[in-house]
Amino acid sequence: xxxxxxxRVKKGLAEMLKGxxxxxxTTPEQARIAERAGAVAVMALERVPADIRAAGGVARMxxxxxxKDIMAAVTIPVMAKVxxxxxxxxxxxxxxGVDFIDESEVLTPADEMYHINKHAFQVPFxxxxxxxxxxxxxxxxxxxxxxxxxxxGTGNVVEAVRHLRTMMSExxxxxxAPADELVTIAKEMDAPYEVLLAIRAAGRLPxxxxxxxxxxxxxxxxxxxxxxxDGVFVGSGIFKSQDPEKRARAIVRATTHYNDxxxxxxxxxxxxxxxxxxxxxxxxxxxxxxxxxx
Amino acid sequence: MKIGVLALQGAVRxxxxxxxxxxVEAVPVHKLGDLPDLDGLVIPGGESTAIxxxxxxxxxxGPLRVLAEHGFPIYGTCAxxxxxxxxxxxxxxxxxxxxxxxxxxxSFGRQRESFEADLNISGLEGKxxxxxxxxxxxxxxxxxxxxxxxxxGERAVFVQQGNLMATAFHPELTExxxxxxxxxxxVRDFVKSRTQAHR
Numbered sequence: 001x002x003x004x005x006x007x008r009v010k011k012g013l014a015e016m017l018k019g020x021x022x023x024x025x026t027t028p029e030q031a032r033i034a035e036r037a038g039a040v041a042v043m044a045l046e047r048v049p050a051d052i053r054a055a056g057g058v059a060r061m062x063x064x065x066x067x068k069d070i071m072a073a074v075t076i077p078v079m080a081k082v083x084x085x086x087x088x089x090x091x092x093x094x095x096x097g098v099d100f101i102d103e104s105e106v107l108t109p110a111d112e113m114y115h116i117n118k119h120a121f122q123v124p125f126x127x128x129x130x131x132x133x134x135x136x137x138x139x140x141x142x143x144x145x146x147x148x149x150x151x152x153g154t155g156n157v158v159e160a161v162r163h164l165r166t167m168m169s170e171x172x173x174x175x176x177a178p179a180d181e182l183v184t185i186a187k188e189m190d191a192p193y194e195v196l197l198a199i200r201a202a203g204r205l206p207x208x209x210x211x212x213x214x215x216x217x218x219x220x221x222x223x224x225x226x227x228x229x230d231g232v233f234v235g236s237g238i239f240k241s242q243d244p245e246k247r248a249r250a251i252v253r254a255t256t257h258y259n260d261x262x263x264x265x266x267x268x269x270x271x272x273x274x275x276x277x278x279x280x281x282x283x284x285x286x287x288x289x290x291x292x293x294x
Numbered sequence: 295m296k297i298g299v300l301a302l303q304g305a306v307r308x309x310x311x312x313x314x315x316x317x318v319e320a321v322p323v324h325k326l327g328d329l330p331d332l333d334g335l336v337i338p339g340g341e342s343t344a345i346x347x348x349x350x351x352x353x354x355x356g357p358l359r360v361l362a363e364h365g366f367p368i369y370g371t372c373a374x375x376x377x378x379x380x381x382x383x384x385x386x387x388x389x390x391x392x393x394x395x396x397x398x399x400x401s402f403g404r405q406r407e408s409f410e411a412d413l414n415i416s417g418l419e420g421k422x423x424x425x426x427x428x429x430x431x432x433x434x435x436x437x438x439x440x441x442x443x444x445x446x447g448e449r450a451v452f453v454q455q456g457n458l459m460a461t462a463f464h465p466e467l468t469e470x471x472x473x474x475x476x477x478x479x480x481v482r483d484f485v486k487s488r489t490q491a492h493r
Binding site (some may be wrong): 003039040041097124248253256257 | 301302303304305306307308324325339340341343344347348351360372373384385398399402404405406407409410412426428429464467468485
């Protein structure tokens with residue numbers, strides 16, 4: 001029997017992205033630069049997170065024309081973002097044939113109670129999380145891939161580090177706890193018990209987990225890989241820098257050779273200015289994207 | 295006997311696990327210096343453009359071509375099949391180009407057209423293999439030295455040419471290690487013939 005859209009098929013695409021870099025792009029030309037630099041996928045957007053931050057107002061799904069033009073420009077998978085809970089934006093992107101949907105806190109949430117029921121779609125979803133509880137709730141809703149949130153559009157890796165360290169530490173708790181403590185752990189983490197059982201059966205998070213939100217340099221990317229990420233998303237970090245093509249290539253190489261300081265030193269040379277960046281502590285609470293989603 | 299899995303990008307861990315289940319030592323291959331110890335190599339699924347570029351930058355292409363021509367066994371899945379193919383349709387990719395086949399990239403469509411299906415494979419005992427196709431390529435054309443071991447409908451999805459084999463699907467995304475066992479057997483034969491040649 002031939003089956004499409006099974007969880008194995010959805011999760012399988014995420015497995016193929018491992019060890020790679022997914023880059024935010026806003027034009028077909030940027031998408032081609034990303035592909036040439038060795039990106040494993042691109043995220044098609046109207047604006048990168050840094051510009052969404054600057055523009056303010058309500059941020060929504062991109063115009064389908066932007067997404068379609070980018071899909072036509074490259075052969076690598078194309079992802080696109082929908083607002084949290086906005087399942088109609090997701091239906092639209094699925095009908096366009098995008099390869100992955102990001103239910104993303106970078107856009108303004110459409111529902112403050114419920115995320116999308118991702119089981120209802122053939123196309124796989126990636127969702128953000130700050131900790132294991134959040135990740136497991138998204139998995140229960142059908143996410144085929146997780147990314148730690150970080151703080152998008154800041155060029156500051158500190159929140160990405162915080163979220164990945166939290167996730168890895170909580171994973172160790174779940175994996176090492178005696179079975180009789182698991183229900184209480186589930187309660188404390190607000191994590192569906194069945195998903196914790198799946199984590200214990202797999203000995204790891206049962207889907208791929210990338211790091212996102214603030215990665216701006218090759219060293220940042222390698223840092224997240226050494227901390228246990230399966231790959232990285234780079235949003236504003238590439239096309240808000242002085243020499244995007246060179247920086248993109250350097251971040252790809254750093255993600256592959258994350259354990260080789262010699263290669264990291266070599267690719268970090270002469271990249272020009274990185275994006276300027278924001279001290280996350282100066283961000284008012286209302287402007288923190290990571291707190292969107294529940 | 296030691297089999298490497300090219301670990302530049304893609305589903306490396308899954309291949310290591312299945313090779314391990316076949317009872318052979320399996321190691322990730324990060325750099326050129328890891329090659330000399332190996333008796334065979336798996337090129338995993340991933341993004342062929344990324345893997346091809348990284349192979350080129352890391353200097354893998356020349357040395358691996360020489361090895362492949364001297365009987366060194368290589369097995370490519372999906373992106374790995376594209377890397378092995380001499381001719382590629384649907385976008386060029388830096389690659390080894392050592393198998394006399396023409397491969398069409400993303401031949402079944404985009405992710406929403408990705409699927410799993412039961413596949414009959416010649417030479418494989420037991421039940422059909424559950425094959426997972428992710429934005430998969432297929433083999434459009436094969437040269438005289440290449441055998442087609444499985445088709446999905448009309449499309450060739452498993453081919454072999456001497457020491458080289460390639461699947462358009464991902465056995466590493468299932469628990470079924472039979473394809474890996476076939477490759478391990480090929481590596482065993484290679485090790486044996488090499489030892490005899492040295493005597």
